[in-house]
Amino acid sequence: MKIKQNSKIKQVEVAEEGAKNTRKKILIGSNGGSKNIIMRYFTIAPGGHSPKHSHNWEHLVKIESGKGIVVGKDDKKVEVSEGYSIFIEANEMHQFQNPFEENFEFICIIPNINKT
Amino acid sequence: MKIKQNSKIKQVEVAEEGAKNTRKKILIGSNGGSKNIIMRYFTIAPGGHSPKHSHNWEHLVKIESGKGIVVGKDDKKVEVSEGYSIFIEANEMHQFQNPFEENFEFICIIPNINKT
Numbered sequence: 128m129k130i131k132q133n134s135k136i137k138q139v140e141v142a143e144e145g146a147k148n149t150r151k152k153i154l155i156g157s158n159g160g161s162k163n164i165i166m167r168y169f170t171i172a173p174g175g176h177s178p179k180h181s182h183n184w185e186h187l188v189k190i191e192s193g194k195g196i197v198v199g200k201d202d203k204k205v206e207v208s209e210g211y212s213i214f215i216e217a218n219e220m221h222q223f224q225n226p227f228e229e230n231f232e233f234i235c236i237i238p239n240i241n242k243t
Numbered sequence: 244m245k246i247k248q249n250s251k252i253k254q255v256e257v258a259e260e261g262a263k264n265t266r267k268k269i270l271i272g273s274n275g276g277s278k279n280i281i282m283r284y285f286t287i288a289p290g291g292h293s294p295k296h297s298h299n300w301e302h303l304v305k306i307e308s309g310k311g312i313v314v315g316k317d318d319k320k321v322e323v324s325e326g327y328s329i330f331i332e333a334n335e336m337h338q339f340q341n342p343f344e345e346n347f348e349f350i351c352i353i354p355n356i357n358k359t
């Protein structure tokens with residue numbers, strides 16, 4: 128068993144092309160012994176966004192704080208806020224945007240396929 | 244993409260032997276198309292607890308609200324509260340207890356092996 132305080136976990140800027148004002152923490156990952164599943168915590172500051180992309184693994188998302196826009200297929204946009212859960216299938220185009228005035232925070236769980 | 248409001252998801256009492264005052268919602272699961280990973284939300288009311296058990300799949304836990312006790316190997320007890328994450332390995336003995344006066348709420352992610 129591994130118990131962590133999230134506030135003590137290092138937060139890093141997402142350097143991936145297409146990301147802006149987006150920071151990430153690995154709450155539970157392979158260096159903590161989780162071989163199959165990774166739990167990440169994202170904070171998108173006002174004006175920021177994740178890359179608009181698709182990939183061959185799914186996302187399980189739960190909004191933790193603030194609100195934002197999730198962009199899906201055909202650029203469909205949906206506003207989401209604390210209390211929403213989102214499942215994004217493998218190979219589905221998606222992006223998270225924060226056009227609002229407070230941080231947009233969510234957890235995003237993925238299978239551990241060497242992507243953190 | 245599937246977007247849900249958690250407040251509209253049905254909550255059920257955990258009927259498993261050894262569980263007390265414990266309710267569960269499936270935020271994202273196989274009936275929403277998630278084949279590999281399931282995200283559940285647990286609420287343990289004051290005086291309640293999950294079963295004390297082990298099984299051959301892991302748990303990725305993030306405390307969402309309140310506080311509780313997580314019991315591990317050799318009955319070691321640790322108090323956890325909002326802002327903590329816990330990784331429980333496959334086959335590790337564990338239990339969640341709520342001896343406090345407010346609901347203890349957490350998400351618990353598991354691989355999808357026909358266990359919800």
